[in-house]
Amino acid sequence: MGGIALYSLCAADGVRHYSPHVWKAILALRHKGLEFDLRPVSFADIPRIAGGGFDSVPVLDDRGHRLGDSFGIALHLEAAHSGPSLFPGAGQQALARLVEHHCDTVLNPPLSVIVVRRMHDMMDPPDQAHFRAARQRRFGASVEELAARSAGEAAHFPEKLALMRRILTGQDWVAGEAPGFADHILFGTLQWHRICMGAPLLTAKDPVEQWFRRCAAHYAIPLASG
Amino acid sequence: MGGIALYSLCAADGVRHYSPHVWKAILALRHKGLEFDLRPVSFADIPRIAGGGFDSVPVLDDRGHRLGDSFGIALHLEAAHSGPSLFPGAGQQALARLVEHHCDTVLNPPLSVIVVRRMHDMMDPPDQAHFRAARQRRFGASVEELAARSAGEAAHFPEKLALMRRILTGQDWVAGEAPGFADHILFGTLQWHRICMGAPLLTAKDPVEQWFRRCAAHYAIPLASG
Structure with missing residues (x-):
């Protein structure tokens, strides 16, 4: 009951937290200046988190108050804690809702394909089996079939950041003059790629890549390397 | 050189201004409290507006400074005029950029099909010929072929407003506590439907419809009826 815990899907190495939605919550917690315990879990652990009732991460346990969904977590943190505003x-x-929708509909589907092989390979065998079944259900395709489309999706992915590039050419942060949860959402999405691939998605001159590095530095997130 | 003029595509009746992009500019001008002269044009008139150089409306002539593109017009009005902020x-x-992108990619394509027959029928014959050719180029289909898909698109259109409905359930205005250009963009998009169809798009209880009426009342825009 004491502090704040955040449950996070993690690679078999116990180090690479790859869920974009967990990263949104991590940045939101850091933004509010809150100490928290990051608890790595596997897919198999999720039904047992906090006594059950959750089927995905992130799950936040804030001194006994438990909730899922990264946006819901951000709204809770904003309401329940002082510190810099997330909004x-x-x-x-x-x-932030529009950025989330944009990520969910425009960026995440191709990213799911781009990172599929590396996500799979970083998991332990039980999570790999879970992941294979989940991809088959969602895409009607095997990990290998999706992986075969990865290079094609990757070639076109930078174009899909056109809207964010336009915004980040005119201002330092997605949220405007200071970072907010709108930034955390986009960061989580791109951090998912970075953690899985261990390499930058974009050239160093791309305004989106420059923002990504600025955001990582602001929240003291080490940049993953392969 | 004296005042402000806004050039607007108009039905053959000279009354029904149907361009969503012009409506964005109309609301932005009203928001800033600016007097302006609304000048109806046909497609055939566009190349002659303000000495030429424009291939679409809106075109704003602000005391001799001429520019197109509704978002650019909003930025100009914000920079050049006092009055309530558009942002x-x-x-x-x-x-506002995200709302624009959302409208352009999610809402406008089905709306183009839903209103195609009524748009066509409200034009004078030269504009009808222009419009037919433009639809054929853009969609690879005739007005009649598109119109055959209208009812199907209309049946699913309310679902496509899910994101805006979610936002407008939690707050009175797209821009937050007060209206801004983000509202004008969505209004223009839905007003395009309203002007063409002369009837509400949504049920009176829908939060988006309630916002649409609130927005029309706020800017003293009479609601079109068929």
Whole structure:
């Protein structure tokens, strides 16, 4: 009951936290200046987290108050804790929702394909079996069939960041003059790629890559290397 | 050179201004409290507007400074005129860009099909010929072929407003506590449907419909009826 715990899907090495949604919550917690215990779990552990009732991560346990869904976690942290606002200014919740929707519909589907082989290979065997079955259900395709499309998706992926590039050419942060949860959402999405692939997604001159590094530095997140 | 003029595509009746992008500019001008002269044009008139150089509307002539593109017009009005801000708070430009992208990619393509027959029928014959050729180029289909898909698209259209409905369930305005250009963009998009169809798109209880009426009332826009 004491502190704050965040449950996070993790590679078999216990080190590489790869879930984009967990990363959104990690940045939100850091943004609020909160100490927390990051607890790595496997797919098999999820039904047992915090007594059950969750089927995905992140799960936040805030001194006994348990909740899932990264956006819900951000709203809870904003309401329950002082510290810098996650939604600094009018319309910031709407902005964050739109960024989330944009990531979910435009960026995540190709990223799912791009990283599929590396995600699979970083898991322990029981998680690999779970992951294979889940991909088959969601995409109607095997890990190997999806992996065969990876290079094609990767070649076109930078174009899909056009909207974010346009925004980040005109301002330092997605949320505007200061970072907010809208930044955390995009960061989580791209960090998922970075953790899985261990390499930058974009050239160093790309405004999105420059923002990604700025965001990592701001929240003291070491950049993953392969 | 005296005042402000806004050039707007108009039905053959000279009354029904149907372009979603022009409506964005109309609301932005009203938001800033600016007087302006709304100048109806046909497709055939566009190459002659303000001495030429434009191939679409809106075109704004602000005391001799001429520019197109509704977002560019909003940025110009914000920079050049006092009055209430079109981007009230941090991140509001980013929010407006995301709403624009959402409208352009999720809402406008089905709306183009839903309203195609009524748009065509409200034009004068030269504009009809222009419109037919433009639809054929863009969709590879005739007005009649597109119109045959109209009812199917209309049946599913309310679902496509899910994101905006979620936002407008939690707050009165897309931009947050007060209306801004993010609202004008969505209004323009739905007003395009309203002007063409002369009837509400959604049920009176729908939070998006309630916002649409609130927005029309706020800017003193009479609601079109068929």
